Amino acid sequence: MTVQSPIIFVLSGAGISAESGIKTFRDNDGLWETHRVEDVATPDAFARDPVLVHRFYNLRRAALSDVKPNPAHRALARLQSSLRERGGDLVIVTQNVDDLHERGGARDVIHMHGELKRALCSACNFRWDCEGDLSIESLCPACTTVSRARPDIVWFGEIPYQMDRIEAELARADQFVSIGTSGAVYPAAGFVQMARSMGTPTLELNMEPSLGSTYFDTARHGPAGTIVPIWAE
Numbered sequence: 001m002t003v004q005s006p007i008i009f010v011l012s013g014a015g016i017s018a019e020s021g022i023k024t025f026r027d028n029d030g031l032w033e034t035h036r037v038e039d040v041a042t043p044d045a046f047a048r049d050p051v052l053v054h055r056f057y058n059l060r061r062a063a064l065s066d067v068k069p070n071p072a073h074r075a076l077a078r079l080q081s082s083l084r085e086r087g088g089d090l091v092i093v094t095q096n097v098d099d100l101h102e103r104g105g106a107r108d109v110i111h112m113h114g115e116l117k118r119a120l121c122s123a124c125n126f127r128w129d130c131e132g133d134l135s136i137e138s139l140c141p142a143c144t145t146v147s148r149a150r151p152d153i154v155w156f157g158e159i160p161y162q163m164d165r166i167e168a169e170l171a172r173a174d175q176f177v178s179i180g181t182s183g184a185v186y187p188a189a190g191f192v193q194m195a196r197s198m199g200t201p202t203l204e205l206n207m208e209p210s211l212g213s214t215y216f217d218t219a220r221h222g223p224a225g226t227i228v229p230i231w232a233e
């Protein structure tokens, strides 16, 4: 890259947290091997069986206390800090609902698919921090409605968060880097083509070529915990 203080746009996915011990979705032994998407990750599933959906997300939320950020999360945070000192930036847009980028030291992470440690009231749309379990008896702290609290997760068919801001960040970026995502889920899977159409160089860092691999100018394949620090440092 020739720009002295570049703005780098990073899109991360489940692969960046795999070495921390969080399951991906579509790999062998991924979450979608043991759970049907239609049963746990759609608004219809929650309407049909909120107890099952709460159990699925409560277990994943509790598991966060057993995992730690890995060298890939920490390398991105260091690069962000050093670019910001030089007037550049590293914008992290993650599809992940874990908090490992933040715990690795990154700032201002955009969680386009929501966060496990947040709850959303489907009656009044209030959001709040939530460390423990949610249930059909959970109370909204704002409107005090019972039984309308849900995990603050973007399910299939729902619109991902902060799309306007993400598009603005893509438009000002000097480089687009995709880390640990299969490229199976839109609109995130389309960001590489958006970057390309604006003439922005694109790089894929993933265990294997993703579904959108042909759209990337460059790629490095291997575990994120190894290849991300090498790229970032």
Ligand code: BJW
Pocket (backbone or CB within 6 Å): 012, 013, 014, 015, 016, 018, 019, 024, 025, 026, 027, 030, 041, 095, 096, 097, 113, 153, 154, 155, 156, 157, 158, 159, 160, 163, 179, 180, 181, 182, 183, 184, 185, 186, 187, 205, 206, 207, 208, 210, 222, 223, 224, 225
């Ligand atoms: C490693 C590694 C290691 C492993 N190191 N790498 C066309 C256009 C637009 C939308 C659609 C479309 N066609 C269909 C749609 C609808 C749908 C969709 O995309 N469906 C597809 C299945 C086709 N999309 C939606 O419904 C989205 N909403 C939407 O489109 O609204 C319309 C709209 C959008 C914008 C503007 C206006 C309107 C919502 C999608 C919500 C996704 N939700 C989930 C579950 C909830 C979160 C949760 O429970 O945790 O989010 S699905 C799941 O997939 C999760 C993830 O964030 C997401 C992406 O998965 P990810 O991160 O890529 O993980 P994997 O497992 O797929 O891949 C891991 C990769 O890592 C692999 O490649 C490995 O090789 C690699 N890896 N170990 C490095 N150590």
